[in-house]
Amino acid sequence: xxxxxxxxxxxFSMANFPLGIVSHSDxxxxxxxxxxxxxxxxxxxxxxxxxxxxxxxxxPGLGITVARLCATFSESTxxxxxxxxxxxxxxxxxxxxxxxxxxxPFPEILRDxxxxxxxxxxxxxxxxxxxxxxxxxxxDFYAGYHHAYHVGVMFRGPDNxxxxxxxxxxxxxxxxxxxxVVSGTPIKxxxxxxxxxxxxxQPVTEPTRKLDFxxxxxxxxxxxxxxxxxxxxxxxxxxxFGYVLLNDWSAxxxxxxxxxxxxxFNGKNFASTISPWVVMADALEPxxxxxxxxxxxxxxxxxxxQKKSVYDIELEVDITTAEGETxxxxxxxxxxxxxxxxxxxxxxxxxxxxxxSGDLLGSGTISGPGGADERGSLLxxxxxxxxxxxxxxxxxxxxxxxxxxxxxxxxxxxTEAGKVGFGQCxxxxxxxxxxxxx
Amino acid sequence: xxxxxxxxxxxFSMANFPLGIVSHSDxxxxxxxxxxxxxxxxxxxxxxxxxxxxxxxxxPGLGITVARLCATFSESTxxxxxxxxxxxxxxxxxxxxxxxxxxxPFPEILRDxxxxxxxxxxxxxxxxxxxxxxxxxxxDFYAGYHHAYHVGVMFRGPDNxxxxxxxxxxxxxxxxxxxxVVSGTPIKxxxxxxxxxxxxxQPVTEPTRKLDFxxxxxxxxxxxxxxxxxxxxxxxxxxxFGYVLLNDWSAxxxxxxxxxxxxxFNGKNFASTISPWVVMADALEPxxxxxxxxxxxxxxxxxxxQKKSVYDIELEVDITTAEGETxxxxxxxxxxxxxxxxxxxxxxxxxxxxxxSGDLLGSGTISGPGGADERGSLLxxxxxxxxxxxxxxxxxxxxxxxxxxxxxxxxxxxTEAGKVGFGQCxxxxxxxxxxxxx
Ligand SMILES: [Ca+2]
Ligand SMILES: [Ca+2]
Ligand SMILES: [Mg+2]
Ligand SMILES: [Mg+2]
Ligand code: NI
Numbered sequence: 001x002x003x004x005x006x007x008x009x010x011x012f013s014m015a016n017f018p019l020g021i022v023s024h025s026d027x028x029x030x031x032x033x034x035x036x037x038x039x040x041x042x043x044x045x046x047x048x049x050x051x052x053x054x055x056x057x058x059x060p061g062l063g064i065t066v067a068r069l070c071a072t073f074s075e076s077t078x079x080x081x082x083x084x085x086x087x088x089x090x091x092x093x094x095x096x097x098x099x100x101x102x103x104x105p106f107p108e109i110l111r112d113x114x115x116x117x118x119x120x121x122x123x124x125x126x127x128x129x130x131x132x133x134x135x136x137x138x139x140d141f142y143a144g145y146h147h148a149y150h151v152g153v154m155f156r157g158p159d160n161x162x163x164x165x166x167x168x169x170x171x172x173x174x175x176x177x178x179x180x181v182v183s184g185t186p187i188k189x190x191x192x193x194x195x196x197x198x199x200x201x202q203p204v205t206e207p208t209r210k211l212d213f214x215x216x217x218x219x220x221x222x223x224x225x226x227x228x229x230x231x232x233x234x235x236x237x238x239x240x241f242g243y244v245l246l247n248d249w250s251a252x253x254x255x256x257x258x259x260x261x262x263x264x265f266n267g268k269n270f271a272s273t274i275s276p277w278v279v280m281a282d283a284l285e286p287x288x289x290x291x292x293x294x295x296x297x298x299x300x301x302x303x304x305x306q307k308k309s310v311y312d313i314e315l316e317v318d319i320t321t322a323e324g325e326t327x328x329x330x331x332x333x334x335x336x337x338x339x340x341x342x343x344x345x346x347x348x349x350x351x352x353x354x355x356x357s358g359d360l361l362g363s364g365t366i367s368g369p370g371g372a373d374e375r376g377s378l379l380x381x382x383x384x385x386x387x388x389x390x391x392x393x394x395x396x397x398x399x400x401x402x403x404x405x406x407x408x409x410x411x412x413x414x415t416e417a418g419k420v421g422f423g424q425c426x427x428x429x430x431x432x433x434x435x436x437x438x
Numbered sequence: 439x440x441x442x443x444x445x446x447x448x449x450f451s452m453a454n455f456p457l458g459i460v461s462h463s464d465x466x467x468x469x470x471x472x473x474x475x476x477x478x479x480x481x482x483x484x485x486x487x488x489x490x491x492x493x494x495x496x497x498p499g500l501g502i503t504v505a506r507l508c509a510t511f512s513e514s515t516x517x518x519x520x521x522x523x524x525x526x527x528x529x530x531x532x533x534x535x536x537x538x539x540x541x542x543p544f545p546e547i548l549r550d551x552x553x554x555x556x557x558x559x560x561x562x563x564x565x566x567x568x569x570x571x572x573x574x575x576x577x578d579f580y581a582g583y584h585h586a587y588h589v590g591v592m593f594r595g596p597d598n599x600x601x602x603x604x605x606x607x608x609x610x611x612x613x614x615x616x617x618x619v620v621s622g623t624p625i626k627x628x629x630x631x632x633x634x635x636x637x638x639x640q641p642v643t644e645p646t647r648k649l650d651f652x653x654x655x656x657x658x659x660x661x662x663x664x665x666x667x668x669x670x671x672x673x674x675x676x677x678x679f680g681y682v683l684l685n686d687w688s689a690x691x692x693x694x695x696x697x698x699x700x701x702x703f704n705g706k707n708f709a710s711t712i713s714p715w716v717v718m719a720d721a722l723e724p725x726x727x728x729x730x731x732x733x734x735x736x737x738x739x740x741x742x743x744q745k746k747s748v749y750d751i752e753l754e755v756d757i758t759t760a761e762g763e764t765x766x767x768x769x770x771x772x773x774x775x776x777x778x779x780x781x782x783x784x785x786x787x788x789x790x791x792x793x794x795s796g797d798l799l800g801s802g803t804i805s806g807p808g809g810a811d812e813r814g815s816l817l818x819x820x821x822x823x824x825x826x827x828x829x830x831x832x833x834x835x836x837x838x839x840x841x842x843x844x845x846x847x848x849x850x851x852x853t854e855a856g857k858v859g860f861g862q863c864x865x866x867x868x869x870x871x872x873x874x875x876x
Contacts, residue, residue: 136574137616142700163698168641169631173700174612174707178575178792179665188666190789193607193737203606205737205788227617227709228626228871254789260601262580262611263701269612270789271665299631299643300874350643351628351692351708352871354616433666433790436738 001100002111005123006037011411011421013037015286017096018242018277018422019078022127030076030130035277035423036100040127043073045120050109058106059095062088077134078278079358082222082241089241090282129276131182132244133220133358138180138272139348140216140248140362141172143339145292147365150380167296170339170347172364175248176269180360182276183425189402189432190270192254207432208251210385211400214365215317215376215408217334218246218274219341221359228352233304236342239355242278245315245408245425246362249273252379252399274360275408275425283420287311287412292338301350302343309340313412313422315366317376322403325393332368332376334410402431439538440549443561444475449849449859451475453724455534456680456715456860457516460565468514468568473715473861474538478565481511483558488547496544497533500526515572516716517796520660520679527660527679528720567714569620570682571658571796576618576710577786578654578686578800579610581777583730585803588818605734608777608785610802613686614707618798620714621863627840627870628708630692645870646689648823649838652803653755653814653846655772656684656712657779659797666790671742674780677793680716683753683846683863684800687711690817690837712798713846713863721858725750725850730776739788740781747778751850751860753804755814760841763831770806770814772848840869 001014012018012035022033022040031044047055047070055066062069064084069092072081081089098104104111110120142148148171152161165171181187189211193203222241225231231239248268255267288308313334320326339347344361368374372381372389378399381389388396400406405428411421439452450456450473460471460478469482485493485508493504500507502522507530510519519527536542542549548558580586586609590599603609619625627649631641660679663669669677686706693705726746751772758764777785782799806812810819810827816837819827826834838844843866849859 137614164639165631165641165695165698169696171696171700172703174614174703176575176612176791177615178794178797181665188790191668192789193603201602202735203603203737205739227619230629230871230873251789257603258607258609259699259701260603261697261701262609263697263699265610265612266785266789266791269786269791297640299641301643347704348707351630351689351704352626353614353704353707356616359616433668435668 001036002102002104003036003039003100005039009415009419010037011419011423013418013420014097014100015413015418016279016283016420017093018279018283019081019132020277021077021130021132023130024122024127032073032075032078032081033127034096035124038124040122040124042120042122047073049116049119054109058099058109059091062091064088077358078132079134082133082220083357085223086238086281089280093280093282129182131180131274132276132278135177135180135358135360136356138175138177138360139172140175140364141170141339141344142364143170143337143344144364144366144376145338146336146367146369147376147380150367150375154384167294167338168298170344172344172348173263175272175362179269180272180274183273185273185427186430187249187271187427188430190251190254190266191432191435192251192266193257194253195257203257205435208254209399210252211429212250212252212378213317213406214248214250215315215330215332216246216248216365217313217363218244219361220244220278221355221357224356225349225354227354230352231345231349233301233342233346236345239345240281240341242280243284244278245275245410245422247273247406247408247425247427248362273425273427275422277423279420279422284311284412287313287420289335291340292336294338301346304340304342309342310335310337311412313410316409318407319391319397320405320407321391321393321395323393325391325395327391329381329389330373330375332366332374334363334366336366336368337363400429402429404429439474440540440542441474441477441538443477447853447857448475449857449861451856451858452535452538453851453856454717454721454858455531456717456721457519457570458715459515459568459570461568462560462565470511470513470516470519471565472534473562476562478560478562480558480560485511487554487557492547496537496547497529500529502526515796516570517572520571520658521795523661524676524719527718531718531720567620569618569712570714570716573615573618573796573798574794576613576615576798577610578613578802579608579777579782580802581608581775581782582802582804582814583776584774584805584807585814585818588805588813592822605732605776606736608782610782610786611701613710613800617707618710618712621711621865623711623865624868625687625709625865626868628689628692628704629870629873630689630704631695632691633695641695643873646692647837648690649867650688650690650816651755651844652686652688653753653768653770654684654686654803655751655801656682657799658682658716659793659795662794663787663792665792668790669783669787671739671780671784674783677783678719678779680718681722682716683713683848683860685711685844685846685863685865686800711863711865713860715861717858717860722749725858727773729778730774732776739784742778742780747780748773748775749850751848754847756845757829757835758843758845759829759831759833761831763829763833765829767819767827768811768813770804770812772801772804774804774806775801838867840867842867
């Protein structure tokens with residue numbers, strides 16, 4: 001790229017071009033942007049400055065007018081852009097790659113136009129990132145096999161670790177859309193009912209003592225299916241717009257008391273944090289790999305011809321203490337799933353359930369096959385609070401303390417070919433609100 | 439009322455004035471309306487025809503401008519109106535009652551103005567009703583004590599019928615917002631994974647054989663709470679805009695195979711039907727009564743000073759066969775709840791979970807204490823499919839057949855004082871889509 005500040009190992013390389021919603025002090029209204037290295041490109045300002053014939057050269061073969069495309073860049077969410085479909089998304093990403101190449105075929109548009117550069121390019125520290133899509137419904141799956149197994153062993157022993165349905169269908173449940181926040185939003189420690197004394201059977205109402213994170217990959221839906229009409233596994237890929245990192249914060253003590261028989265509720269719905277940049281599905285294509293083997297004969301609607309159905313994304317989770325000491329406590333990979341996102345979509349819609357543009361699907365917690373440092377939650381790392389995790393600086397943790405910051409990262413690819421990463425998905429724990437117990 | 443077509447036993451009496459979203463052929467754009475007897479009053483047309491001083495006389499003491507009020511009547515959902523708050527809702531309902539009284543203090547506005555009557559009043563058969571609110575999140579509770587007990591006995595026997603948490607907190611889970619439809623929308627029989635042969639442990643993929651309804655009361659949220667800030671039980675009433683009937687369609691065979699450990703998913707998310715008219719919380723005030731006694735010492739945040747915390751609404755459910763034979767198969771009452779909606783709200787937000795205007799809370803299935811004809815679901819009436827239910831015309835049912843129409847009704851009050859009812863909440867079962875099994 002000709003971008004002067006670009007560093008070759010950036011996760012926002014020429015192979016990436018994720019999209020997000022930003023605002024900046026020049027023009028506080030939200031709009032669509034992309035990022036290259038450390039520089040955020042305001043696509044509203046960029047495309048507004050170009051005439052129709054230039055836009056047609058930059059984005060050839062859209063199948064829609066450039067006016068319609070450009071209108072979506074002025075929206076305050078990516079939903080309208082997503083609904084244009086994957087064909088348009090491919091052309092736009094290719095156009096951006098062409099525009100920023102050192103040997104760009106369009107030098108006059110931006111490379112040699114320092115005025116327009118000044119207008120539409122902002123350093124990432126100058127912009128505010130927002131939740132990128134209007135999320136109608138959020139569904140969280142449980143496709144991380146090692147997580148499901150580890151947690152199952154803890155609660156039911158190794159012989160009954162997985163429920164009989166686990167290898168037959170991608171288990172999922174409905175999450176809470178209203179409490180999905182963007183990276184950087186502080187997370188208040190939730191109050192809840194907790195059964196502290198398992199003997200007494202009388203709960204107390206207190207701030208959670210078992211606040212946890214969950215390392216997940218999230219997928220945003222591109223376009224709606226009609227109510228009553230299932231999406232086939234072969235078509236499901238077209239319903240995926242892109243991916244984000246997802247920290248599905250969980251209060252384990254609230255969850256364990258409430259969740260029988262209808263599933264998690266207050267133990268989950270206080271907050272979920274996502275990374276701000278949506279990595280386009282096409283950017284992850286080179287990183288396809290095979291999922292965890294499922295030896296069960298699965299139902300026809302879940303069988304994929306694409307065997308490389310998951311992505312090889314290295315995931316990391318850090319805890320930074322209030323004193324500023326950072327420790328990478330877990331390393332895992334998004335390939336450790338037993339179910340792919342197309343399988344989740346085929347299952348979710350098998351009964352005709354309508355998905356909408358902007359719906360978010362979570363993978364479920366992703367843990368690796370190895371020891372505590374490959375797990376995607378403190379519940380697993382600490383074996384339910386029984387084992388301490390050592391942090392740099394000498395602190396110990398079983399669950400999160402007030403003042404802790406949890407940061408997820410996810411990157412694939414090499415410096416040579418261009419890294420494709422998600423940026424940070426981060427949240428800091430604040431103390432609980434004042435509460436009056438019994 | 440001076441309304442000539444009004445019949446005194448109408449459930450849309452002068453004591454009601456529910457609100458809904460309608461469109462009609464004259465002006466197809468959605469707008470806010472109310473109903474009196476059989477006549478729908480288009481509040482956009484009505485208020486647009488009046489000048490500011492007239493509107494101020496009709497709706498005195500709003501605390502906002504009449505322009506701001508009237509703008510909400512042109513919206514395609516009730517969300518903006520709901521956010522104006524219960525003080526405004528009270529004044530508007532009172533103004534409508536004054537306007538339609540036989541001895542109205544404002545005869546010139548409408549009673550003696552047949553031109554305006556012709557413009558703004560439509561017979562109910564002339565309008566199309568829409569989902570009245572934009573529903574950000576839908577939460578379904580499980581507060582119907584007799585339902586929870588009956589179902590628990592079926593699955594776990596009488597000694598363990600209720601989970602230990604049941605009397606300590608209003609158990610709830612997240613439902614699917616995208617598949618909430620308005621009364622009259624056909625319901626396609628869902629396909630799903632079903633464990634037909636419990637021995638073989640190998641599921642099949644087929645249309646549900648156990649399609650069921652659930653008789654519920656739904657509450658819409660008026661205004662948002664800030665993320666991280668619980669709503670106290672004393673304030674919770676101010677967060678309730680109004681009520682609808684809710685049929686939470688359920689596929690029992692899909693549900694029983696999928697729901698462990700994370701709760702119902704495809705067994706529920708294919709459709710939920712609501713009645714179109716939102717009965718204002720104030721209209722139900724005269725019908726307060728006490729809930730089912732809870733002998734457990736509950737947590738402080740759930741304790742109400744208002745002891746009459748539920749409503750005495752007679753609920754009925756009919757099945758109409760494809761041949762047109764109608765049978766009222768169940769009669770129950772919305773007072774058969776162990777948890778009130780304010781308790782549900784206090785619990786839902788205890789952890790800081792943000793509610794938004796338009797969110798829908800379901801009560802959970804409401805069954806009476808008596809026999810099969812007091813239950814709110816076929817699962818209970820047929821004891822899981824073991825007992826036949828006799829219909830007029832000689833048909834038998836355990837679960838629903840294609841072509842069946844399920845109709846819920848809910849009414850309170852007397853003809854003398856004016857009935858307050860919900861109208862119908864109805865849906866007809868269509869055959870499943872073509873599917874290819876294994
Ligand atoms: Ca999760
Ligand atoms: Ca229900
Ligand atoms: Mg969450
Ligand atoms: Mg439902
Ligand atoms: Ni709007």
